[in-house]
Amino acid sequence: MSGAGASQTGGAGCGRFTRDELELAAIARSDPQAPVVDGLPAHLTECPVCAAIVDRIAADNALLAEFAQAAPMPPAPRSTEESGPIQSGPILGYRLGDEIHRGAQGAVYRAEQLATRRTCAVKMLLRGRFAGERERIRFEREVEVVARMRHPSIVTLYESGVSRDGEPWFAMELVEGDRLDAFVRAKSLAPRQVAELMKRVAEGVAYAHRRGVIHRDLKPGNIVVDGEGAPRVLDFGLARSDDEGAAEQPGSGTTLVGEFLGTFAYAAPEQLSGDPSAVDSRCDLYALGVVFYECLVGRRPFEGARSIAELVTQKTMSSPERPGALNRAVDRDLDVVVLRLLSADPARRYDTADALVEDLARYLDGRPILARDDSVAYVVRKTLRRHWLASSAGAALLVTIVVSGIALAIAYARAERERVRSDRTLSSFRDAVGSVNPESAAGSAQLTVEQFLELIEQNAATELSAEPAVLAGVLDTIGIVHLGFEDAARAEKSLRAALDTRRALFARGECSTAELAESLHNMGRVLILEGRLADAESAYREALALRGDALGDDDIRTMLTARHLASCLRRQNRLDEARTMFRALEARARGRSDYPPLELAAIINARAFISSAEGDLPAALSQYQDALATIRGELPADDYRIGRSLFNIASTEEKLGRRVEAKAHAVQALAILRKRKGGDAATVQQAEALLARLESDPSAQR
Amino acid sequence: MDLDRTTTALLNGLFDPRNAAAWEAFDRRYRPILIGFVRNCGVKQTEAAEIAQETIVRFVEEYREGKYDRSRGRLGAWLVTIARYRVLDMRRKAGTAKVERGESAMIDLDDDKSVGAAYEAERRHALLREALEELRTKSRTDPKTVKAFEMLVYHSLTPQVVAEQLGMSTHDVYLAKSRVAAKLREIVVRLEQEYEETPGDWEASGSRPSDGLRA
Numbered sequence: 001m002s003g004a005g006a007s008q009t010g011g012a013g014c015g016r017f018t019r020d021e022l023e024l025a026a027i028a029r030s031d032p033q034a035p036v037v038d039g040l041p042a043h044l045t046e047c048p049v050c051a052a053i054v055d056r057i058a059a060d061n062a063l064l065a066e067f068a069q070a071a072p073m074p075p076a077p078r079s080t081e082e083s084g085p086i087q088s089g090p091i092l093g094y095r096l097g098d099e100i101h102r103g104a105q106g107a108v109y110r111a112e113q114l115a116t117r118r119t120c121a122v123k124m125l126l127r128g129r130f131a132g133e134r135e136r137i138r139f140e141r142e143v144e145v146v147a148r149m150r151h152p153s154i155v156t157l158y159e160s161g162v163s164r165d166g167e168p169w170f171a172m173e174l175v176e177g178d179r180l181d182a183f184v185r186a187k188s189l190a191p192r193q194v195a196e197l198m199k200r201v202a203e204g205v206a207y208a209h210r211r212g213v214i215h216r217d218l219k220p221g222n223i224v225v226d227g228e229g230a231p232r233v234l235d236f237g238l239a240r241s242d243d244e245g246a247a248e249q250p251g252s253g254t255t256l257v258g259e260f261l262g263t264f265a266y267a268a269p270e271q272l273s274g275d276p277s278a279v280d281s282r283c284d285l286y287a288l289g290v291v292f293y294e295c296l297v298g299r300r301p302f303e304g305a306r307s308i309a310e311l312v313t314q315k316t317m318s319s320p321e322r323p324g325a326l327n328r329a330v331d332r333d334l335d336v337v338v339l340r341l342l343s344a345d346p347a348r349r350y351d352t353a354d355a356l357v358e359d360l361a362r363y364l365d366g367r368p369i370l371a372r373d374d375s376v377a378y379v380v381r382k383t384l385r386r387h388w389l390a391s392s393a394g395a396a397l398l399v400t401i402v403v404s405g406i407a408l409a410i411a412y413a414r415a416e417r418e419r420v421r422s423d424r425t426l427s428s429f430r431d432a433v434g435s436v437n438p439e440s441a442a443g444s445a446q447l448t449v450e451q452f453l454e455l456i457e458q459n460a461a462t463e464l465s466a467e468p469a470v471l472a473g474v475l476d477t478i479g480i481v482h483l484g485f486e487d488a489a490r491a492e493k494s495l496r497a498a499l500d501t502r503r504a505l506f507a508r509g510e511c512s513t514a515e516l517a518e519s520l521h522n523m524g525r526v527l528i529l530e531g532r533l534a535d536a537e538s539a540y541r542e543a544l545a546l547r548g549d550a551l552g553d554d555d556i557r558t559m560l561t562a563r564h565l566a567s568c569l570r571r572q573n574r575l576d577e578a579r580t581m582f583r584a585l586e587a588r589a590r591g592r593s594d595y596p597p598l599e600l601a602a603i604i605n606a607r608a609f610i611s612s613a614e615g616d617l618p619a620a621l622s623q624y625q626d627a628l629a630t631i632r633g634e635l636p637a638d639d640y641r642i643g644r645s646l647f648n649i650a651s652t653e654e655k656l657g658r659r660v661e662a663k664a665h666a667v668q669a670l671a672i673l674r675k676r677k678g679g680d681a682a683t684v685q686q687a688e689a690l691l692a693r694l695e696s697d698p699s700a701q702r
Numbered sequence: 703m704d705l706d707r708t709t710t711a712l713l714n715g716l717f718d719p720r721n722a723a724a725w726e727a728f729d730r731r732y733r734p735i736l737i738g739f740v741r742n743c744g745v746k747q748t749e750a751a752e753i754a755q756e757t758i759v760r761f762v763e764e765y766r767e768g769k770y771d772r773s774r775g776r777l778g779a780w781l782v783t784i785a786r787y788r789v790l791d792m793r794r795k796a797g798t799a800k801v802e803r804g805e806s807a808m809i810d811l812d813d814d815k816s817v818g819a820a821y822e823a824e825r826r827h828a829l830l831r832e833a834l835e836e837l838r839t840k841s842r843t844d845p846k847t848v849k850a851f852e853m854l855v856y857h858s859l860t861p862q863v864v865a866e867q868l869g870m871s872t873h874d875v876y877l878a879k880s881r882v883a884a885k886l887r888e889i890v891v892r893l894e895q896e897y898e899e900t901p902g903d904w905e906a907s908g909s910r911p912s913d914g915l916r917a
Contacts, residue, residue: 012873019876023861060883067834067886068855070827093858114860159858210744 013050016043022050026057027117034117065118094122094171110174113158120158121174123235143170146213146236153204155224155232175232181220184295191330192364194295197231199360202288204233206353209281212688216279218287219266220294265300266290269344280686282346285353289341296334297326301342319531332487333369344531344571351682457494469510472501476519479526488530495522513550517543521561524568533572540565554592556599559585563603575610582607598641601630608648617656624648640683643672647687654690663694708896709777716762729758731828731897736785738824743789753792757785782821829897833889843885846870850878 012019021037025044028034044051097110100121111122143160150156160170178186180201184194201223205215215222215236222234268286271279293301301320323338324330337359343349350356359369457478461471479495482488499519505511520543527536544565547558566581586603589595608623628645635642646669653662670687712731715724736754737747745753761784764770770780837843846868853864854875861875870878 019873020861023876057880060880060887063883063887063890064851064855064879067830070830093860095860113858 013053014047016047017050022054023057025054026061029054029058030062031117031119033112033119061117094120096122111171113171119174120171122169122171124169146208149208149211149213149236151204151207153200153231153233154208154236155234157236172234175224175226175234177224177226177232179220180223180225180231180291181294183225185298189295191296191327191334194292195334195360195363197225198288198292198295199357199364201231201233201291202353202357202360204231205284205288206357208233208236209284209353209685212685212692214279214281215284215287216271217266218284218291220291223291265302268346270346280346280682280689281353282349282682285341285349285356286343286346288353288356289338289349292338292341293320293323296323296330296338299326319529333363337363337369346682352685454490468501469505472498472505472511472515472519475501476522479522483522483526483529488526492523492526492530495519495526499523513546517546517550517561520546521564524561524564528564528568528571533568537565537568537572540568554588556595559588559595559599563599563606567606570606570610575614579607579610579614582610597630597634601627601641604630605645605648608652612652612655617652621649621652621656624652638672638675640673640675643669643675643687644683646672647683647690650687651690654694659694663691666691666694709898713765713777716765725762728762731832732758732781734831735821735824735828736781738827739782739821740785740789742820742824745789745792749792753785753788756788757781760784778821778825779818782817786817825897829890829893833886833893836889837882837886841885841889843882847878847881850875851882854879 012022017025017037017040021040024034024037025040028036044054093114095112095114097112100108100110108121108123111120112118113120143157147157147159155175156173158171158173160168177183180197183189184197187193189197205218208215213236215233217235218233223231224234225231266287268279268283271283271286290300319339320342322335324332324335337356341349341356350359355370362369457475465471475494475498479491479493479498482491482494499516502511502516502519506513506516520539524536524539524543527533527539540561544558544561547555547561551558553559562581562585566578566585569581570578582603586600586607589600589603604623604627608620608627611617611620611623624645628642628649631639631641631645646665650662650665650669653659653665666687670684670691673684673687709731712724712728715721716728718724733751733754736757737750740750740753741747758781761770761781764784770777838848850864850868850870853859853867854861859867861872861879864870865872865875868875
């Protein structure tokens, strides 16, 4: 631009530069990207008139920018069509600059908002994104929600619209920085620093979830670390249509396999199932788990899949290797947090992103994490590790906990006839344990419960070598303690030793069928934890056969094993077999007057789940109703399980198009779930989302 | 500044139960601020409106009982304290104690600084909205000038496009922008005085609550 434009726009200030040029100089105050007019900066240092004008323009712009953000927008033309034949580039009000990024969804450009002259990023989405008017309205409504979000870990969205060519776009804050994974690599961050970053990311995600906004497409490319090292999440709430589009176009996978796999690596198994109603805020937690994993060990949890089908199988059928096994600097707490996020079953992940934030805060403070909340022993371990045996009282406490646990196990394990012998053995065992001085034994303050239990195990092996039956009971108990730690490897070792011992004893007639069956059942539990579903299945099958023999098919313990087995089949997607088993179990349970109704309801519920997965919605509905009727009299009317049952019913009715009933049930479900008598926040969120869908649908408003 | 519209004048007016005008003006000014604040605590619109109303009623009661001593704190802080209790109370009644910790991260209700900043942002927003309303309806600013400003700032059009659409020169568009900015600045400065919250403003109006029983 030059002084030649003066005749058109009129001179300003001392007259040497045009108003246009002075406006540009004012913009340059807040935006270093603005073009510089030749000679103007030097002129401003000499000419007080022009300098004063530029000052005032800059102050005006700042005030008007504040208005643009704070005050409500007056009715504005929503698209170029309504605003007349204005030719100003593909997006009204913005000047597009360089392309910053191009991906499957569309392209991102550096852009300038012409009115405020602020630099921002404009993302153009692929054409044909909206199948119809309803999708467009939903997109706009969602953008409105997202645009209200203000959080230091979320990139602010300014506005959105539809371009002249019908392509949806949105403008957002431009954050200059690195992708999260590149940042972690470049800085060689330690696991603790990664956890700090992830905590900040999770805070942003939690903030959005509380507003009912799910990201659905979290991945390192959507998380940018700015110049100050602060992570910022991009594109919140904007991925929904993409998910649905992708699910509808399985054939497009041939050329884009690499790209799809790249994105799908972060998708939760339930997102890949093609059932949109199965997706809730916990899919973001799964994605955070994948990102976290990748940042800790440098690769994704399931690499090497060559097709989406293979990836889905891996995700649902196996557990990833724990991060600590690939990067020794990652400690067990982070392993637990990450693996919990990566659980195939959403119910096993954290309930909410807030819970993840809380646990990461605990981890960073050195307090016990809650991911293993269910294990008292874990907290004891963590507490003791912090003050590990600084006092011998700590050691004594742990010895008492472990020994009394074992004593209890032995008391249960041994029948009355062997009681005297067991007591004798136990006391000698207790002496053996007591003689273990943890401080001197490990020679350092680093002795962990794992090591301590191993010491007990070694001692038990020596001291109880003459009492293999008791030894097996002790090993079984130690295995269960490890299971409580979710330490599958150690649990398996102890439980397998117990199992092998009991097998040998069983062959000699020195171990009861019920005891061997119990060992097998526990083995099944470990194998499930390890994601080895086929091995778990055979353990459960053997346990089932033995329990059937020893206790009868109608014994509640036998039926419990049968239920575990059926669930294991369902997890392997062998729905026919699972359905048959659950059906038989249901018949048997109904044939007994003393069968616990809640157990029966769990069976019926599993059947409904299978019916739903197989697409038999009418059957699923009547089974969910049946499950509700079964628990109704058993529980207080506002118990969360009743609420959840109502939610299942509402959700199935929605799929059946029975929206009026669905809405009524969703309202009831939500009223109960919100009381939070047990249950989790995730179900509340799901129910809220369901009700919101139903309320936004005019056919439910009757 | 319109002395009848200052916060001090409104507060004085509130002493008189018959002074409906003061009550309405006070409500009109603070209700949107409180609704915005409570919404940012993660409360739904209808519930937020209810809490805002309860807060104002409660404040007026307390104020009339002489519990609010302006020399000891900002009006906003007092209002927020009432609203904060209402929000916590509502969460407790809804049995969402478990979420509470998480939700408070939006506005950390235990953190005075974050609460203060959130209130301040809402107050400023309300003030800017009022300024804009005044510009559009009460000021004598030329409608074409206002239109040019709206097209520039809210529709994000370039000065060239605005000029073309409105049949003005770009230079006139720039002048319109600067006129509107000047007008808005003037309104904002005045409203800031009217919204004044610091106890030092007592003297500005020359009246105290005890002798403020005027219609």
